[in-house]
Amino acid sequence: MSQENNDKEQKKKSEEQKKLEKEQRRRELEEILSEANTKTGEQLVLDELGSVKSQNELKEFALGHIPDDPEEKYNVYYKGIEKLLKKFLPEGDKYKSAREIIREEKKIFLTRGKKLNEKGIRGADSRMAYVQDMEEIMNLITKWAFESRNYFELYSLLRDKNEELGYHNE
Numbered sequence: 535m536s537q538e539n540n541d542k543e544q545k546k547k548s549e550e551q552k553k554l555e556k557e558q559r560r561r562e563l564e565e566i567l568s569e570a571n572t573k574t575g576e577q578l579v580l581d582e583l584g585s586v587k588s589q590n591e592l593k594e595f596a597l598g599h600i601p602d603d604p605e606e607k608y609n610v611y612y613k614g615i616e617k618l619l620k621k622f623l624p625e626g627d628k629y630k631s632a633r634e635i636i637r638e639e640k641k642i643f644l645t646r647g648k649k650l651n652e653k654g655i656r657g658a659d660s661r662m663a664y665v666q667d668m669e670e671i672m673n674l675i676t677k678w679a680f681e682s683r684n685y686f687e688l689y690s691l692l693r694d695k696n697e698e699l700g701y702h703n704e
Contacts, residue, residue, distance in 0.1 A: 535611070546574055556672050563635060567686035570624040570632035611661040615675065632685055639692035643671055647701035670695075 619640075623633050642649055644667055646661035651657070674695065678688045696702055 543551045550552070555658065563689060564686050566632050566635065567689050569686075570629045573682075597612060607663070607665070608661050610665075611663075614672060615668065618672075618675050618679060622683055624685070636689050637690065639689060639696060640671060642696050642701050643667065643692060643699075647696070647699065649701075 545550035595699050619633075619637070623629070623636065638650075640661040641656065644663035645656060646663075646667070648656050648658040671692075675688070678684075678691060682688075693702070
């Protein structure tokens with residue numbers, strides 16, 4: 535009986551430790567992304583006249599027409615999603631880890647939950663994702679770029695979406 539109680543206590547402590555570790559990791563990510571968010575003076579200027587565009591205009595600017603042709607998905611990925619991320623994510627070596635964190639969540643979403651294995655292989659190519667998935671992530675990114683541009687908020691949007699879809703269930 536005493537051993538059984540010890541086992542239960544040990545399991546409870548282990549679960550609490552996992553929760554604490556998860557919360558610590560979340561705080562670390564928030565700190566990294568919050569620091570990247572201190573970049574100032576950037577505006578949502580998308581045309582040569584410097585005028586701000588709406589969310590739909592931003593999406594149109596980035597994507598134009600969304601083809602369902604696998605050969606053209608490469609262009610959608612780089613000229614759409616990546617174009618916006620390059621424009622709005624912080625630059626420089628100092629913010630490399632912040633960019634990688636956000637891009638990893640993007641890749642997990644586009645590959646429908648495929649993560650890098652211990653050998654660094656994902657087993658899927660996010661550039662060849664379903665058009666519907668690309669549209670959905672474009673909507674998240676354009677909404678974020680238009681409304682907030684807080685890097686932790688973008689990470690949270692992507693992470694929450696991935697968790698909602700069960701991509702982070704371990």
